Amino acid sequence: MADTINMPKLGFDMAEGTLIRWVKQVGETINKGEVLAEIETDKATVEVESSASGIVLQHIVDQGTVVPVNAPIAVIGQAGEKIEREFLADPERTASAESPKSTTPLPAIQNAGPLADLSAMPGSMQAALMDGPSRVKASPLARKFARERRMDLSRIQGTGPGGRIVRKDIEAALAPGGTQSVDRGSQTLVHGLSSTILQTPDDKAVPTTKLRQAIGRRLVESKQTIPHFYVTHEYKMDSLLEIRKQLIEYLPENEKISVNDFLLKATALTLRQFPNLNASIRGNEVIHFGHINIGVAVTVAGGLLTIVVKDADQKSLRQISSEVKAMAGRAREGKVKSEDVEGSTFSTSNLGMYDVEEFIAIINPPEAAILAVGSAREVPVVENGTIKAGWRMKATISVDHRISDGAEAAQFMQGLAGFLENPARLLL
Amino acid sequence: MSKITMREAISQALMEEMDRDAAVFIMGEEVGVWGGTYAVTKGFYDKYGPARIKDTPIAENAIIGAAIGAAMVGQRPVAELMTINFAFSAMDYIVNQAAKLRYMFGGQFTLPLVIRAVGGGGRQLGATHSQTPDAIFAHFPGRRVVSPGTPEDAKGLLKTAIRSDDPILFIEHATMYQVRGEVPEGEYVIPIGKSKIQRAGRDLTIITYCKGLELSFKAAEELSKEGIEAEIVDLRTLRPLDMEPVLSSFMKTNRAIVVEEGWKSFGIGSEVASRIYEQAFDFVDAPILRVAQKEVPLPYNRTLEQAALPQVADITAAAREVLK
Numbered sequence: 001m002a003d004t005i006n007m008p009k010l011g012f013d014m015a016e017g018t019l020i021r022w023v024k025q026v027g028e029t030i031n032k033g034e035v036l037a038e039i040e041t042d043k044a045t046v047e048v049e050s051s052a053s054g055i056v057l058q059h060i061v062d063q064g065t066v067v068p069v070n071a072p073i074a075v076i077g078q079a080g081e082k083i084e085r086e087f088l089a090d091p092e093r094t095a096s097a098e099s100p101k102s103t104t105p106l107p108a109i110q111n112a113g114p115l116a117d118l119s120a121m122p123g124s125m126q127a128a129l130m131d132g133p134s135r136v137k138a139s140p141l142a143r144k145f146a147r148e149r150r151m152d153l154s155r156i157q158g159t160g161p162g163g164r165i166v167r168k169d170i171e172a173a174l175a176p177g178g179t180q181s182v183d184r185g186s187q188t189l190v191h192g193l194s195s196t197i198l199q200t201p202d203d204k205a206v207p208t209t210k211l212r213q214a215i216g217r218r219l220v221e222s223k224q225t226i227p228h229f230y231v232t233h234e235y236k237m238d239s240l241l242e243i244r245k246q247l248i249e250y251l252p253e254n255e256k257i258s259v260n261d262f263l264l265k266a267t268a269l270t271l272r273q274f275p276n277l278n279a280s281i282r283g284n285e286v287i288h289f290g291h292i293n294i295g296v297a298v299t300v301a302g303g304l305l306t307i308v309v310k311d312a313d314q315k316s317l318r319q320i321s322s323e324v325k326a327m328a329g330r331a332r333e334g335k336v337k338s339e340d341v342e343g344s345t346f347s348t349s350n351l352g353m354y355d356v357e358e359f360i361a362i363i364n365p366p367e368a369a370i371l372a373v374g375s376a377r378e379v380p381v382v383e384n385g386t387i388k389a390g391w392r393m394k395a396t397i398s399v400d401h402r403i404s405d406g407a408e409a410a411q412f413m414q415g416l417a418g419f420l421e422n423p424a425r426l427l428l
Numbered sequence: 429m430s431k432i433t434m435r436e437a438i439s440q441a442l443m444e445e446m447d448r449d450a451a452v453f454i455m456g457e458e459v460g461v462w463g464g465t466y467a468v469t470k471g472f473y474d475k476y477g478p479a480r481i482k483d484t485p486i487a488e489n490a491i492i493g494a495a496i497g498a499a500m501v502g503q504r505p506v507a508e509l510m511t512i513n514f515a516f517s518a519m520d521y522i523v524n525q526a527a528k529l530r531y532m533f534g535g536q537f538t539l540p541l542v543i544r545a546v547g548g549g550g551r552q553l554g555a556t557h558s559q560t561p562d563a564i565f566a567h568f569p570g571r572r573v574v575s576p577g578t579p580e581d582a583k584g585l586l587k588t589a590i591r592s593d594d595p596i597l598f599i600e601h602a603t604m605y606q607v608r609g610e611v612p613e614g615e616y617v618i619p620i621g622k623s624k625i626q627r628a629g630r631d632l633t634i635i636t637y638c639k640g641l642e643l644s645f646k647a648a649e650e651l652s653k654e655g656i657e658a659e660i661v662d663l664r665t666l667r668p669l670d671m672e673p674v675l676s677s678f679m680k681t682n683r684a685i686v687v688e689e690g691w692k693s694f695g696i697g698s699e700v701a702s703r704i705y706e707q708a709f710d711f712v713d714a715p716i717l718r719v720a721q722k723e724v725p726l727p728y729n730r731t732l733e734q735a736a737l738p739q740v741a742d743i744t745a746a747a748r749e750v751l752k
Contacts, residue, residue: 139714
């Protein structure tokens with residue numbers, strides 16, 4: 001019997017994907033696991049692997065078509081096999097799959113993923129990817145409230161039996177000091193801003209990519225709902241740069257360890273001592289993640305992606321380095337795998353290569369904090385009353401004030417110094 | 429307003445309607461000389477005589493069959509079943525005849541028949557004489573089923589039932605004849621097919637009727653001490669079932685329990701809960717719970733009988749559960 005291949009759901013807020021390119025044409029043989037097509041989602045261009053082996057009997061949709069998740073895109077079967085009628089594309093079937101209203105995106109609803117099970121709780125916006133069929137336990141009334149108020153149920157703590165989200169949880173979340181403000185505000189704001197643009201004939205409208213739109217939605221939500229505060233620290237980088245110089249002598253060109261790799265390892269090790277910053281707030285509790293997965297912002301065409309080094313505190317510098325290289329490469333080529341971008345618990349953004357003294361980053365929800373790293377620069381420093389040249393690097397942590405305070409953030413930054421300024425610890 | 433018993437209220441309704449309309453007459457076992465098993469028709473025999481207060485043989489099919497015939501030719505019989513458990517002996521007349529005659533004969537005649545039946549457990553009458561089979565009768569279209577929980581409603585609804593041109597089963601509860609309640613002075617009637625909010629509250633909705641109302645009032649008082657304010661909706665009529673006050677209350681409280689004396693399976697609570705889920709799904713904040721009789725034939729032993737019947741504590745426990 002023939003199998004259909006459906007538009008995969010690659011994230012809990014993914015409602016549709018654009019079929020960019022058919023890799024296997026009708027009539028070609030395909031094995032299970034081979035790439036059938038490429039799709040573009042909010043986040044990235046992703047390869048769709050075939051879940052069946054056989055001959056590509058039919059492409060149900062054309063290249064360039066926007067397809068709702070779970071709607072069929074192709075039929076795989078045996079040569080000469082008759083395609084059953086139910087597989088044939090019909091607009092109703094396609095529309096009913098999970099119809100997105102593209103004109104009025106409702107990110108909050110589409111975000112309604114599962115976080116009921118703490119052990120399965122993902123740590124970042126990408127963590128929500130690959131969510132699958134599990135669901136938030138919420139009463140019908142709570143769902144209706146959330147729908148009307150465009151709230152993200154997955155970020156609400158349920159207090160009903162079995163963790164069910166009930167009306168009072170929604171009300172608590174909406175109350176001043178609750179975890180959820182309403183997305184409505186951001187919508188209004190966005191529209192309000194755009195209406196003030198005066199256009200002249202010399203101006204040019206450039207359509208934004210889905211990735212850009214997703215970033216926009218996420219960060220508007222983050223900046224509006226999370227009370228950020230910032231702590232900046234300057235690190236002495238002389239030892240680290242020296243030790244790196246020695247190390248890379250022994251490594252082949254394509255395996256050279258970067259300053260950022262050191263930084264990732266140092267951050268991960270420091271986070272072990274600061275579980276409150278490797279965390280997420282949910283209702284009246286803070287979830288301390290059991291793993292330390294460091295997100296690394298990577299510039300890609302049309303925006304940025306956060307690739308994730310899982311369990312970075314347990315990996316060697318070389319391992320971190322090679323993983324980052326591989327994932328960043330895939331991200332830049334638009335071939336990122338979903339596991340590359342899922343599960344981060346703490347994010348970093350490094351603009352060091354652009355000669356940036358310092359900058360601040362916006363928290364990547366639902367994480368507790370993000371570290372923004374500037375360039376290591378040779379500057380005049382005062383040591384024991386003498387001015388001399390030294391290498392310094394500034395980094396700024398942005399922290400969710402609902403979770404932590406300045407003192408803890410400052411201690412974290414000091415803790416980070418303990419590793420960056422004694423880099424031998426990172427080699428252990 | 430005067431405070432009278434359920435017995436007096438029903439008695440008054442019967443007497444007022446007999447005085448008002450000479451076509452109204454009463455028939456049943458022991459209703460005449462003895463004055464009724466529950467003394468509802470005490471004094472009627474002396475007042476109205478054997479032509480209008482008819483003692484019958486112990487043959488329920490004959491009572492209902494004769495009453496149907498009388499109703500078809502223009503009389504307004506009030507047939508009494510000493511207990512609703514005996515209705516099973518007259519099931520064909522109640523279900524196949526009374527409920528369908530107007531329909532099958534194209535409305536050529538009216539059927540102004542009231543069957544008064546006494547149901548419910550709690551008096552140690554054993555498994556066959558203590559049942560609450562209301563749901564069975566409410567299941568069949570073609571006949572209204574009324575079951576009041578207060579003297580005021582009993583009087584007003586029975587008067588309406590007697591004036592109705594359709595067959596009506598009027599279910600009373602064996603342990604409620606002594607229940608006292610305020611009844612308006614003078615003539616009044618209450619429409620059949622209207623549920624009523626008997627107690628206002630904000631935290632949960634208790635839907636009930638008949639004996640369940642009495643228990644629910646007590647439960648609501650206990651809950652009130654804990655700060656839980658239950659709104660009680662009294663169905664009063666099981667068919668047709670008026671969901672409007674139920675739904676408007678539920679849309680306010682979002683949580684409900686249904687209390688009935690009959691068995692839980694396939695019962696009134698199942699019907700009410702289903703309708704809420706169908707018609708107010710988006711207002712459901714917790715599963716609707718049913719408080720009902722344990723799924724056994726009602727025991728004779730007093731302790732066991734009480735254990736099988738729904739109690740105030742069952743209602744308060746369900747209320748707390750549904751509010752979790």
